[in-house]
Amino acid sequence: xxxxxxxxxxxxxxxxxxxxxxxxxxxxxxxxxxxxxxxxxxxxxxxxxxxxxxxxxxxxxxxxxxxxxxxxxxxxxxxxxxxxxxxxxxxxxxxxxxxxxxxxxxxxxxxxx
Amino acid sequence: xxxxxxxxxxxxxxxxxxxxxxxxxxxxxxxxxxxxxxxxxxxxxxxxxxxxxxxxxxxxxxxxxxxxxxxxxxxxxxxxxxxxxxxxxxxxxxxxxxxxxxxxxxxxxxxxx
Numbered sequence: 001x002x003x004x005x006x007x008x009x010x011x012x013x014x015x016x017x018x019x020x021x022x023x024x025x026x027x028x029x030x031x032x033x034x035x036x037x038x039x040x041x042x043x044x045x046x047x048x049x050x051x052x053x054x055x056x057x058x059x060x061x062x063x064x065x066x067x068x069x070x071x072x073x074x075x076x077x078x079x080x081x082x083x084x085x086x087x088x089x090x091x092x093x094x095x096x097x098x099x100x101x102x103x104x105x106x107x108x109x110x111x112x113x
Numbered sequence: 114x115x116x117x118x119x120x121x122x123x124x125x126x127x128x129x130x131x132x133x134x135x136x137x138x139x140x141x142x143x144x145x146x147x148x149x150x151x152x153x154x155x156x157x158x159x160x161x162x163x164x165x166x167x168x169x170x171x172x173x174x175x176x177x178x179x180x181x182x183x184x185x186x187x188x189x190x191x192x193x194x195x196x197x198x199x200x201x202x203x204x205x206x207x208x209x210x211x212x213x214x215x216x217x218x219x220x221x222x223x224x225x226x
Contacts, residue, residue, distance in 0.1 A: 090156060
């Protein structure tokens with residue numbers, strides 16, 4: 001079984017809809033991240049969490065919110081989706097004691113019409 | 114702030130030829146450097162990383178990279194390209210106590226038979 005899972009893998013929605021992307025991990029890591037990937041722009045950090053009570057904004061947090069329900073679960077919400085939020089979204093985890101490597105989920109492809 | 118520059122969004126290489134992907138970083142503190150690979154419809158997978166110690170780092174699938182502080186570089190090489198190397202490659206930087214990865218914009222590698 002995959003260590004970092006994301007649901008759904010693909011989602012098509014309409015402008016103005018609320019969307020939640022979910023991430024679960026079995027690696028036992030405290031640190032979790034949400035990234036957005038756009039062609040030619042690499043990965044940009046949306047939010048990150050160092051534990052259940054520690055949530056931090058990344059470089060592009062506007063229009064997004066997150067919830068850390070447990071050590072193993074970190075959800076990303078788009079309160080009112082807009083077309084320029086169409087992108088590939090990745091969840092990742094890390095353990096600083098393991099050399100700062102981040103471990104990525106398979107991604108969620110979101111299309112906002 | 115830390116950053117990474119990857120030039121050339123698309124790189125074409127002939128099967129059996131040298132693969133060379135360039136990464137230059139900016140960091141005011143000793144960097145931790147990573148190369149990730151993304152195969153189609155998959156998440157990012159760690160190829161190799163440098164934190165401390167030996168500056169020539171060997172990774173999976175025959176790839177290696179050399180940390181050159183004087184040149185602020187961490188170029189990725191593979192002596193002989195294989196068709197299975199077709200993917201997108203990302204360089205990333207962080208540092209001790211940071212644990213936020215800054216990614217480059219990526220190189221899409223195409224292998225020509």
